[in-house]
Amino acid sequence: GVRGIRPRVYKAILGGLGSIKKQTLIIWGKQDPLIPVEYAYTANEKIPGSQLHIFDKCGHVPPVEYPDEFVNIVSEFISR
Numbered sequence: 001g002v003r004g005i006r007p008r009v010y011k012a013i014l015g016g017l018g019s020i021k022k023q024t025l026i027i028w029g030k031q032d033p034l035i036p037v038e039y040a041y042t043a044n045e046k047i048p049g050s051q052l053h054i055f056d057k058c059g060h061v062p063p064v065e066y067p068d069e070f071v072n073i074v075s076e077f078i079s080r
Helices: 007-017 038-046 067-078
Strands: 025-029 051-055
Touching (some): 007 038, 025 067, 051 067
16 A cells, blocks of 8 residues: 555545646656555556656655756756
8 A cells, every 4th residue: 555645545636636637747756665656657647648757766755866857857847
């Protein structure tokens, strides 16, 4: 299960992802110990037109672990 999120809460979040209509960037750490990377792939499938970036060798906080790369990815995304 998800350590950081109770299953009931996570199920509610998943149920609403398909209703997101804005451009969405999902950034995740492949080795996230709190929320497994599989959930990033699920979110990407459920949010229409979303963009997914997975940081390899990264835990739960990509902006702290890879600050320069994170800024570049977000900057590129918002400049579209």
